[in-house]
Amino acid sequence: MNGGQDLGGTHGHGPVKPEPNEPVFHGEWEKRAFALSMAMGMPGGWNIDMSRFARENRPPGEYLSMTYYQIWFAALETMLKERGLVAEDEIAAGHSLHPPKPVKRVLSPGDVAKTLHRGGPTERETNTAAAFKPGDKVRAKNINPPTHTRLPRYVRGHVGTIERIVGCHVFPDSNATGAGENPQWLYTVRFDGRELWGDGGDPTSRVSVDAWEPYLEPA
Amino acid sequence: MSDHDHDHHHDHDHSELSETQLRVRALETVLTEKGYVDPAALDLLIETYEKKVGPRNGARVVAKAWFDPAFRTRLLKDATPAIAEVGYAGRQGEHIVALENTPRLHNMVVCTLCSCYPWPVLGLPPVWYKSAPYRSRAVSDPRGVLADFGFTLPKDTEIRIWDSTAEIRYLVLPMRPEGTEGWSEEKLADLVTRDSMIGTGLPKSPKDIAK
Numbered sequence: 001m002n003g004g005q006d007l008g009g010t011h012g013h014g015p016v017k018p019e020p021n022e023p024v025f026h027g028e029w030e031k032r033a034f035a036l037s038m039a040m041g042m043p044g045g046w047n048i049d050m051s052r053f054a055r056e057n058r059p060p061g062e063y064l065s066m067t068y069y070q071i072w073f074a075a076l077e078t079m080l081k082e083r084g085l086v087a088e089d090e091i092a093a094g095h096s097l098h099p100p101k102p103v104k105r106v107l108s109p110g111d112v113a114k115t116l117h118r119g120g121p122t123e124r125e126t127n128t129a130a131a132f133k134p135g136d137k138v139r140a141k142n143i144n145p146p147t148h149t150r151l152p153r154y155v156r157g158h159v160g161t162i163e164r165i166v167g168c169h170v171f172p173d174s175n176a177t178g179a180g181e182n183p184q185w186l187y188t189v190r191f192d193g194r195e196l197w198g199d200g201g202d203p204t205s206r207v208s209v210d211a212w213e214p215y216l217e218p219a
Numbered sequence: 220m221s222d223h224d225h226d227h228h229h230d231h232d233h234s235e236l237s238e239t240q241l242r243v244r245a246l247e248t249v250l251t252e253k254g255y256v257d258p259a260a261l262d263l264l265i266e267t268y269e270k271k272v273g274p275r276n277g278a279r280v281v282a283k284a285w286f287d288p289a290f291r292t293r294l295l296k297d298a299t300p301a302i303a304e305v306g307y308a309g310r311q312g313e314h315i316v317a318l319e320n321t322p323r324l325h326n327m328v329v330c331t332l333c334s335c336y337p338w339p340v341l342g343l344p345p346v347w348y349k350s351a352p353y354r355s356r357a358v359s360d361p362r363g364v365l366a367d368f369g370f371t372l373p374k375d376t377e378i379r380i381w382d383s384t385a386e387i388r389y390l391v392l393p394m395r396p397e398g399t400e401g402w403s404e405e406k407l408a409d410l411v412t413r414d415s416m417i418g419t420g421l422p423k424s425p426k427d428i429a430k
Contacts, residue, residue, distance in 0.1 A: 008331035008382065009359040013351035016367040018414075022345050024269045029240040032247055034268070034343075035261035043255045052333055068334065068349045070239055077246065086249055094245035100253035109259040116267065119309040122386040150384045152331050154358060166314075166387060186385055197359050205378045207358050210385035 001053075001146050002153060004060030009154040009197070033073040043103035046079050048120060049176035053148035054078050124183035126168040131213055132187060136162045139219040140189070140211065148176035151215040155207075159219045160191040163208060171212055184212040273342035276307045277390060278411035279404075280340055281422075284317075285395040286404040295319055298390060302340060312339035312388050318381065319392045320418075325376050326391045327365075327418030329357035330383040337388035341416060348417065358382060368419045391418045398425045 007013075025031045041051070054075035056063065063071065080086040083101075090097050107115065132138060140155040150172050166186040174182035193205035250256045280302055284291040294301040298317040302308065315337055318326035330336065331354045336344040347353050356364050361378045365371065372378060381389045393415040399407060409428055414420030 005332055007351055007354040008357075010351075010355045013355050016347050016350070016352045016356070016364055016419075018347050018368060018419075019345065024273070024343055025265075026346075027240075029243045031265045031269075032261065033243050035264040036243070036247055036250065036256065038264050039256045039260055040250065055333070064351060068346065073239065073243055073246075077242075080246075080250075085253075085255065086246065090249045091242060091245050094248050096249050096252035100255065103255055106255060106257060107260045108257055109263050112260050112263040112267065115310075116264075117309040119311065119313045120386075121313040123314065150332060152382065152384060154331070166385070169385060172385075186387075188387075202360070202362060202378065204374070204376065205361050205380065207380045207382060209382045210387050212385070 001056060001148065002144055003056045004058070004063030005056035006153050008152045030069040033069045033076070037072050037076050039107045040076060040080070042105050042107055042115075044079055044083065044085065045104060046083075047175055049148055049170075049172040050079065050178070051075060052172070053176045056148070122170040123167045124170060124181065126183060126185075128168075128185070130165050130185040130187075132162045132165070132185075132216065132218075134162050134164060137219040138162055138187075138189060138216040140209075141215055141217055143215065145173065147173065149173050149215075151211060152209060154196060155189075155191060155209055155211075158191055158195050160189040160195070160208075162187050163190045164188040166210060169212070171214070173212075173214070184214055186210055186212050187216065189216065268338075268343050272307075272338060274340075274411075274413035274416065275408075276305075276342070277337070277340035277413070277416045278408040280305050280307070280390070281392060281411045281416060282404045282408035284392055285399075285407050286402075291392075294392065302390075307339040309339055311335070312337045314387045315340070315390055316387055317390050317392050318379075318418075320394050322394070323376060325372055325378050325418065326381065326389075327357060327361055327378065328381045328383065328389040328391060329354060331355070331358055332382075332384060335383035335386075335388065337390050340390055341413060345413075365419065368414065370420055391416050393422050396422050396424050 055071050085101055087098060137159055139159050140151060142157045166188060168183045169186040170181040171184040174180055188208050189211045190206055190208045193201035194203055196207060251258055283305060284294050294317045298315040302315055320326055334344050334349040358380050361380050396410055410423045412420055412422060415422045
């Protein structure tokens with residue numbers, strides 16, 4: 001979606017302000033919001049691409065005015081409510097008021113280290129051949145889906161060079177909507193700074209994105 | 220916790236807690252009562268990312284690459300198994316690529332679409348990495364962003380920005396500081412900063428840590 005999350009090349013946000021000796025979390029609630037989001041993935045039954053869409057799918061003004069963990073938490077509430085796992089009256093009451101729904105698995109303390117260590121690799125086997133090879137010129141397609149996509153606006157329509165064939169990976173545009181993993185070839189595509197930003201671009205800069213084959217066409 | 224204690228706790232904190240803080244607490248109670256989460260698992264998740272997984276991990280990887288040329292070769296060829304040799308793997312680091320800085324090429328990592336970051340080696344990202352100023356300008360004005368960090372790159376050095384748009388996570392391998400010949404791996408690790416592994420800073424110099 002062309003939402004508030006797609007920030008590359010936008011203006012007006014001011015300078016980067018690193019915080020000296022920054023703590024991992026700012027306050028207790030951030031810790032809990034983070035841990036709840038991590039722990040609910042399994043029983044909630046959603047995938048990382050659904051989570052990302054739930055975070056970005058809000059008015060841009062709202063997205064930009066919320067803190068990072070506020071966005072995470074809002075997305076968690078949305079996904080829980082969509083699946084009927086929690087209702088608003090329960091959050092308002094601060095207690096469970098309705099019978100729980102059966103869930104696949106709950107994260108136990110004994111499973112935490114194992115689960116984190118396993119992670120969620122996204123590379124998949126395929127019988128298809130990659131359409132592009134390193135050195136090929138490609139154009140990022142001008143696509144504008146209102147659903148989740150990982151092709152940022154600032155590269156759309158621009159010509160770059162295939163630098164590397166990464167492998168065949170889960171395709172977020174499908175995975176986010178529940179249409180399945182639909183694995184596609186993934187490439188690192190490199191663009192010159194001036195191709196992306198015109199004459200004002202930094203001629204010594206090059207930018208790469210990792211782009212799935214359906215995002216690309218020969219140029 | 221009895222109902223009385225619970226209600227008392229809520230009332231007591233009400234004036235100091237924002238709407239979000241209250242909702243997080245309420246939701247945790249609801250999810251726990253429903254049996255969807257185990258609070259002990261939540262504590263463990265928090266402890267893992269507060270105490271165990273952080274940029275010290277990445278510093279050990281970088282120091283090993285500076286110290287051991289064979290490891291450096293393995294790291295640059297296929298970083299995920301090389302990093303697993305040092306003991307780090309998993310969530311948000313399933314597919315890691317190491318990027319070598321040279322006198323002619325400087326690498327910098329961003330996620331313009333969200334906050335993708337190599338957790339097993341760097342931990343959770345700092346606020347600035349996730350914020351609009353960095354995500355917007357890293358790709359369009361990288362030298363301006365480096366200036367925000369007080370860091371100037373030579374004019375003719377190529378700057379390469381890696382936007383983490385898929386599940387590939389990037390770790391910058393900074394250049395080994397001069398004056399560190401003969402240093403142990405452990406001592407070298409003290410020079411490696413988090414920002415030098417993102418590309419928004421340089422490692423410390425021997426002088427910096429002598430202070």
